[in-house]
Each structure stands twice: as C-alpha cells, then as structure tokens.
Amino acid sequence: MNDNTAVIRMKRDFDKFISGQSGRLDLSQSVGSDDSSFMNITSGTALSVKSMLEKEKDSMLKDAELSAARGTIAKLEAEISTLKTSNKRARIEFEKDLGCFKDGKDRESDKIKELKSQIQFLSSREKYAREELEEYKKIKDNSRSDYETKIMELKKGNMKLQDEVQKTRQTLSEKTTEFRSELLKSQSSLQRNINDLEESQTQLKLQQRRVSELTTEISELEEHRTRANLLEQQLKELDTKCTRMEEDTIVTKAMKTQLTLFPDIEKEVKKLREQNAQLREIQENNMLLKEKAESLERKLERAEKIYTDAAHLDTENLALKSKLQKWEQVEKDGKSPSQLAKRLTCLQESEAVMLERQGQLQSRIHSLEEHLNSSQQKLEKSITELQKEKSKVEQNADLIKRLQRKLLFVTKERDGFKNILDSYESEMTVNVAKHATSRIQHLEDTIDNYRKQVDQLEGDLQKAYSQNGAQRMDNPQIYVPVVPAQSEVDKKTILKLRERISVLEKEIEKSEEQRYILETRIEQRHLQGDYDPTKTKVIHFEMNPVAMAAKQRAAELQRLREENETLKERIRVLEESGGQAMDVTEQVQKRLQEPSSSKEVDEMKAQLTKEELKNKRLMEAFSKKSQEFREVCYQLTGYKIDFHYTNQYKVTSMYAESRDDFFVFQQGEKNDMQLLSTDFTENLEETIDLYLSKHKSIPAFLSSVTLDLFKTQTFKV
C-alpha cells in the first residue's frame, strides 16, 4: 500500500522536477547534439509511467554521466592547463632548441662555406697535380727511351766482355798448364831437396853419433887418465916395494946364512931335549930324595928326642939312684921293711881317713856353695820383686792420678748424658737431631780432653821413670823401705777408684746404648716421614689422584646403590606377579616414585621422629606454660580450675575449708557453663539463687563465695 503511494508520489515529484528542469536543460543544449536529442526523447516519453520511469532512470544515469562528465571536464581542464603549461614549457624548450639549432645551422653553413672553399682549393691543387703528373709522364717516357738505348749499349758491352772473358779463360788455361808443369818441376826439385835433407839428416845423425862416441871416448880417456894416475901411484908403490924387496933380499940372504945353521941348531935342540928329559928324571929323583931327606930329618928329630929323653932318663936314673941310696940309708937306720910296711899301712889308713874327711868336707863345701847360690838367687829374686813392686806402686800412683782425672771427665759426661736423657724425655720428637749433634760434639770434646790427658800422663811417666832410675842409681837402699808404707794406702784408694771407674764405665755403656737406640729411633722416624711442624708443613695438590679416585668411588657407590634398589624392586615386582608381569621396568619406575620405597620410608620415619621430638618439646613447653598460667589464675582469682571429667571443670577456692569443698561446672553445647550440685553447693543455695538464678553471673557468684569464705577464715584467725 505504502509502496504504491510512494510510486505515485515519485511520479508527481518527477513531473515537477521535469517541468522545473526543462528550463535549466536549455543551457546544456549548447554542450552537444547528444544532449539535445536526449532532451527530445525525454520530452517525448514524459507521458507514460514506463517512459517516465525510464526517463527517471535515464535522467539519473544522465545526472551521473553529467557529474562524471563534469568530473572529466574538470579533469580535462586540469589536464589542459597542465598540457598548456607543458606546452609552454615545450615551446620554450623548443624555442631554446630552435635557437640552438639556428646557431648550429649557422655554424654548419660557415663550415659548408669553409668546406666549399677548401674544395675549390683542392680542385685547383688537383689540376696542378694533374699537370705535374703529365709532365712527369713525359719525363718518364723520355727517360725510358734513354734507358732502353742504354740497355742496348750495355748488352753490346756485355757481349764484348763475354768474348773477352772467354779469351782470358783460354789464356788462363794455358797459363795453368804452364804453372802445372812448373809446379811439377818444383815438386820434383822439392823432392830432391827433401832427399837431400834426409841425407843431411842422416849425416847429422851420424855426426851426432860420432859426437856421442867422441864424448864417450873422451870419458874413456878421462878414465884412462885416472887409471894412468892410479897406475903411476901403483908404480910408485911398487918402487917402494922394490926397494923394500931389495932390503928384504939382503935380509933373506942373511937369513939363508942363518938357515944353513938350522940343522946344527936342530941337532942342538935334540940334544937339549934329551938333556931336558934327563933333567926331568933327575928332578923326579931329586923329589924322591927330598922326601927321603924329610923322612930322614923326622927320624933324626925323633932320634934327637929319644936322645934327650935318654939324657933325662939318665939324670932321673941318677936321681933315683941317689934316692935309692937315701932309701937304702933309711933302711939302714934300723927299721925293718915290715915295720916300714906297718907304718906304711898305718899311713895308708890315716890317709884313707884323711881322704874320707876330705870328701866330707868337700861335700859340705859343695852344699854350702849350693846354699849360697840359692840364697843369692833368692836375693836377686827378691830384689827384682822389689823393683817390680816399686814400679807397680809408681804405676798405681799414676793410675790414681789418671783415674781421678778420668773420674772428673766421666762425671761430667754422666751429667751430660743425664741432661740429654732429660731432654730426650721432655722433647721426644722436637729437635732430637740437634741434641744428638750437640751431644756428639760434647763427646768429641771429652775425647780430646782424654787424649790430652793421656799425652800428659805419658810424658809424666817417662819423666818419672827417668827420675826413678836416677834415684835408684844414687841410693838404692833408701828407696826400698819407703814402698810398703805407701802401697797400702794407695791400694785401698786404687781399689776404690777402680770400683768407681767400673761403675762409671757401665753407666757410659748404658748411656751409649740409650743414645744408639734414640738415634736409630730418630732415623726411623725420619724414614717414616716425620717432620718438625714448627718449621715445615706438608702440602699436596688438592685434585690429586686419591681424591679423584675417592670421588669416583663414591659416585659409583651411589650409582650401584640406586641400581641395587631398582633391582630389588624388580625382584619384588616379579615375586608379586609370579613372574608373569609385563612391563616390569615401568612398574619398577612407578614403585620407585611412590613413597613406599624403603628410602623414602626411612626418610619419612626420620622426619616423623623429628616431628615427634618437636611435638614432645612443644608439649613440654606448653604444659610448663599452662602450669604457670594456672598458677597465675589461681593467684589472681583465688580459684584453681582442674579437669574433672570431659567438659567438666572442678573449681576449688583458695579459701576452701576442706578439700571436698569445690564446685563442678559443666560446659554445655553452646559454651554455656552450668553449675552441677555437689556437697558444697547444698550450703550455698541463697547465693546460688541470688546470682545464678536471677542474674545468671557465675563470676559474681564465685566472688561472693570467695568473700564469704575469706570472711569466715579471717574471723577464725
């Protein structure tokens, strides 16, 4: 319905519009013929609605086109303006170009002119050149004719020359033949000459040979000369020899005369030899005779001895005879030979007795002598012993001195040892080596001292000996009795000193042993790597192999533990599933992640115990604190509150007359307190009514009760 009215309205509006528009459209008639035709169509079709609609459409289109055209016009105008400007610009440029071109053209025309002038110049030159050329051609022709004539002449000359050449050749050949013959001649002469030369050479050689021969001859001659000289010398020698020979001949003559004497001499020799043999025999005889003479002389000596003996015997005989005569005279004195014989026997007996006596005496003498000898020996012995004793005493005296000194040293040493031992004991580890060295030095000092002492003593000893010897020589008797008096005292002291020495020596040995032990111990400690911590320190590189190995070990251990854990779990899984479990590893992983694993359990347990401990401590603290709190409450309010049963509280007053006087309150569900009846409440019904039933105030009730009790108590007091 609305649409219909709208269409109608639109038609009317359009009609109005058309009627209004017609005047305006006249202006557009001048624009183009198309517009005018368009106008005619619109006016023609304005009657029908369709035509109207079409018109409307068309007009709309036209409008659109118009506006579009206007746009295009504007655009075109703008374009035109731009084109104009561009045109102007182009024109200006063109003009510029034109100017340029004009200039170029002028230049070109100038150039052309120049070129034309050049062409003219060149043409003139060409003409001139052509003329020259013709001239040259003429000259050339002339010269050619001349040359041809010359050539002809030359050819003729040539011919002539060839003839001449042939002639000359002929002459030359002749000459050559001549020359050849000459050459041959000369060659022959040359050969001759050569032959001559050879001959002369041979002659020369011969001459040379001769010369050489001559030289050799000369040398030979020289040799001969020398020989001649030699021969002359020999001759001289021979002359001398001859003279000698002559002399010799004289000698030989003399000799020959002598030789004549030779047989005589031989005879003489024979004679002499014979004589010689005879003489030898005589000599031998002589020897024999001499021996005989000697034996005879011996015999003679013997005979002479016998003779002298005989004389002696005669004298003896005479003496004996005289003796006999005397004896005979004695016999004649009156005694018979028997008496004589008796007397003789008596005498013989007495003689025997005497002999016996003599024997006895002699034996006695012997025994006495022996006794003497023995006593003398004893004496000597005792003397030597005495001397020995003396020397001993001296030695002992020296010994005493020495020992006393030694003692001093030993005591010193002992003190040193003691010190060292003390130091060892006090400082076993520290500076032991130092002590040892100091000790060694000390010992060395003492040894030096000993040596000195020994030297001194030896000197003293020698002196003493020499003195002693001198003294003994002076007064040997005085020296002897002094000895025993000294010796007894000395012996005692010596003994004492010896004992002491032995003791000290033992001590020294002990301390030496100790020292040795300590030294070995020090050495051992040193070998074991001991050190002085005050002076040195031990360092090592921190990333050393041991540390690394330990770290690796620890890591490996950790890894193995983990592996062990998984394997254990695996076994458990397998056991649980009866060996048929699928995806065992997965399950194991799951299980390991679960807190049921023993490790986590352990951890949890540890945590639990920790927590429990904490809790316990807290509880303790709390109970302590609550105790305090309750105490404080009791002190402040005068009531002691204890748990009676669950949700029931026993309240006891500070001023209660007996232990049984207490209230029991029960806590209800809504935190309200209710007083339960006890023996104590039965006496307090008034106050209960007043405070609890009416005012429902427990604190007031309790305070009234405390006041009452306090009053009764104070009254009692």
Add this chain to the structure above:
Amino acid sequence: MAATATQNAITLKGSTEIVSEFFSFGINSILYQRGIYPPETFTRQQKYGLTLLVTTDDALKNYLNEVISQVKEWLQQMTVKKLVVVIKDIDTKEVFERWQFDVECDKSVLSDGKPREKSEKEINKEICSVLRQITASVTFLPLLESACAFDLLVYTDKDLEVPDSWGEDGPQFIANSEEVRLRSFTTLLHKVDAMVAYKKTD
C-alpha cells in the same frame, strides 16, 4: 774445551731441571712398578741409559706436569724439603707405601750464585742407580692387593705461600711400617736421598 767446561758446571737452574726431571721419571717408574695404573697405559722411553716407562694417561700427565712444574719453582727457591709419593687404599684410605725423596739444598748458592763443578754424566750415573733401585725394590715390597691410588706430598718451609689449588695435609704415616733407605744422588746444589717405607706384613 769451552763446551766441556760449561757442561761440567751446574747452575741452580740446571740443577732444578735435573732434579725435577728425576722426580718425573721416578714417580712414573713407581706408578708402573707398583701397578697403580695399568701397564698398557705406559710407554717406553730411553733416559739415563735405561729404558724407563712413562705414562700416556692424559689426566695423570696433566696432574704430574702441574705438580712437577710447581715443585720446580720451589726447588729454585730451595724451599722444598721432601717429596713423598703416598700409595693408599681408595676405600679405606689406609697408607700402604711412602716413597720419600729428601731434598737437601745448598742454600749458599742463593747468595753467591756460583755454579758447581760436577759433570752431568756423573750425576746421570747416580740417578741411574737410584732408578735401578726403585725398580729392584719391587722384589721385597709386599703385593698391593686392593685398589690403590697415589698422592704427592711436598714438605716445604712453613712460611711459604702456596697457590689456592694446593692444600695443607697430614704427613700420612704408615702404622707399623718397615723402612728401607735407597741410594742418593747430588748435583752439589740439591742432594736427593731416596727411601721407601711400607706396611709390615704379618
């Protein structure tokens, strides 16, 4: 003549070089002989007229180089008193062996700086005999049955400043030990006495 003259003089630096080189070879020999590291990780090397075994293990090499270079510095300062190779059980940390090298320094060289007269050949001969003894000592040392590792201890002066990578440690004594003194050598500047202490076997 000049060449031989210089060879016979031992300077502090040269002495340090000789001693530290000896330490290197000595430690390597001990490690090989005592089987602290597997024998296939060692390679042969000619030195002092002997065939010595030297490790090829890189970690060990680095460690030894680190320690030896530091010890070299201290040798030059003459502050080293001992170098000890301690062999101990990895698990129980019980010390089985101590190879001790005492170093005696002639400190007068620090003031006068004069080189000492001794031929290198002679020193090498002495070192050779020490190394031979180390090798031979395997015959009397007890067998190391458990897994062992080693540590190097250095005894130095108390007041010496040490790098952070070094730490103080104990002397690592062996309880109930037996000791054997080995040979020694001297460069006239440093005297090195070798000895070994080991746990007595029952």
